[in-house]
Amino acid sequence: MELLMDYDNGLGEQSLSSLLPYFKLISFLPESPNVDRETVTIPRMNGLILPQHPRDVTYKERNVKVEILIDSIIAENFYQYRRELYALFVKPFPYYISSDLLPNLRFRVTCDGNFSIQKEKGKNYVVFTVDFNNFTGLAESKSSSLTKQNFNGEQWSPGMNIQMRDDLKYSFKNQKRFQVYNTGDAYINPMQHDYHVTLRAKGKNVTIINHTNGEKLKIERELKKSESVTFVKQYTVINKKPVKTSGRLPGLDIGMNDFEVQNTNDFDITFDTRFYYA
Structure with a gap:
């Protein structure tokens, strides 16, 4: 399994394993879509009325939860490797992430940190979770309509x-x-x-x-x-x-x-x- 990043810098997709080989993707879990829908109630009518046309319904942002394993082999490297991962993920600008678990789709995300990688005593490896914000609310195709379907x-x-x-x-x-x-x-x-x-x-x-x-x-x-x-x-x-x-x-x-x-x-x-x- 691979986690891929694309920073819109002309380098295209780069895998986590090629950039930081001491990290390994364990799981890639986007939340379900989160619909933002208008509703109204009318006296003497049951339930809710949906006044919007489906094209006017929008999607809220959602979380993409990624589990990663760090294995620094020796304790002295753990802290440096951890800092390198922070620098790789936490950016002031949005970028794309994807995984071969969901091929040909990518997610526009931000990562503002607020996660930690705790080293347990006597262990040089640990599994941790990073939360990315898919602020567009949708995945998108990596290919465009000009690529034969x-x-x-x-x-x-x-x-x-x-x-x-x-x-x-x-x-x-x-x-x-x-x-x-x-x-x-x-x-x-x-x-x-x-x-x-x-x-x-x-x-x-x-x-x-x-x-x-x-x-x-x-x-x-x-x-x-x-x-x-x-x-x-x-x-x-x-x-x-x-x-x-x-x-x-x-x-x-x-x-x-x-x-x-x-x-x-x-x-x-x-x-x-x-x-x-x-």
Whole structure:
């Protein structure tokens, strides 16, 4: 078993055993998802009323409990090894952790310490627990939608809602109506998630509509096919400058999403997104 860390520093994933070989992962235990749901009561009606659409239900942060064994072999090394682990985990910035116990998923976490590694007299080894805060409330796929969704390349795993079909598309050319499949367990929000859409189109008032959730975006200027349109949270950007729009880039509901592109007959659009799992 391996514990993997990715600090977003360009080095990619690094295993605990390669960085600190005197530590060994024993268990990797994320808590269950923690839903934050609105409810109301109405006189003369039984129970609770759920006023929210499922896409508006959010997930609270959750704990990922990791058990680790330290074996310093000799007592003199114990205290130095312990300090090195503190420095490895306790960071002022968030990072990703994962384990081969849950392949192809990673958790965005912080670790603020508040754990201790107690040395017992006469022993140079001990098992201890570290609590990580998965502050996003969800796991995410290590691969994006541009990686073909099958089990051949070992980049997707059972339990990730992979369909028994090999023809899912996330890039479209001059196809006015098309479908985009959200493989995950949660709505993908352009304001929050690793969700990148790139558009090249010729036309005026080009509009992107997700008929599944009713969200749409109209770009209120004329576009040239040579221009690359990208989307950064609530902004639509061309050549690093925001342009005037109405609406917002549509997110992706769970499952199949029915899209339409209007006011252009010459366009390419690509959806490059990770998927999010409870």
